[in-house]
Amino acid sequence: MTDKNGLFDDLPEQLSPVTISQSGLGPVWTQHKAQLIAKYIYLFTIITRHGCYIDGFAGPKKQDLKDSWAAQLVVETDPRRLREVFLCDLKQDKADRLRELVKQQTDSDTRHYEVCQGDFNSEIDKILGSGLIKEKTATFCLLDQYTLECHWATLQKLASYKPAGARKIELFYFLATGWLHRSLTGYTVNLNRPDLWWGNSDWKNLVSSSGQTIAVRMAERFRDELGYRYVKAYPIYERDKGEGRVMFHMIHASDHPEAQNLMARAHRNVTKVPEPEKQLVMELSKIAP
């Protein structure tokens, strides 16, 4: 900022405030979570015409439940616009499932697939260090942890990877608000785990807050500490039509001004009839990548 007297010359540039509200999207329920993410990435890559997908906790949770495995839905979405796919899981059997999924794909000559077996909090260094994610690569990272597995430091690495001015790696982060209290109050001996998850010992203040308050607090941290411009915490319900209790929140963080509109559109698509690609291309081609 500059002014006549030069009094405010060294103030940081003020970005317009972003909201943390949960309005603007109908209810999302657990069984649709994976489809919502896949549909969002599909819509986004219609604009960008390319993309990189990182799935940090990628093994299937419900092996036999159709359309519930995010990695599979994302990888198999047509048209196949993603150019790089990194799938990580700690467990050997889950990593084997990921390798099988990759083996079934017929486009490994045009798309880079990598399965990483290990703790995502360290595997992320190899993924970001691979040099495959460039400044302009539209990159989406799914962090579908059980409860406290994803370290705050990992979020910091993802958020700070791109140079200043470039759009940051988008995050879809699962916050286990439905069972978080139970997990946190259980940590009387090994405090290291929640400390790593939250990034410090302030998580102790969360224990008396509601799940909704914790979701908003976390979303605020994505905005204020990680620097994302558009952050939203979506409650994910146990059952169809927004009934049942909130199982967890999905925090979506992006720097793209269209991100929340695309998420709303993905939601409409998942809960209703999909839109034809021709119509989408016409509308989305007006949006800058």
Ligand SMILES: C[S@@+](CC[C@H](N)C(=O)[O-])C[C@H]1O[C@@H](n2cnc3c(N)ncnc32)[C@H](O)[C@@H]1O
């Ligand atoms: C909630 S499940 C993921 C569900 C999956 N996204 C889906 O759509 O079905 C969490 C996964 O994270 C894996 N996991 C747990 N701790 C991990 C860690 N530190 N690093 C990588 N993967 C981990 C588990 O083995 C499990 O497969």
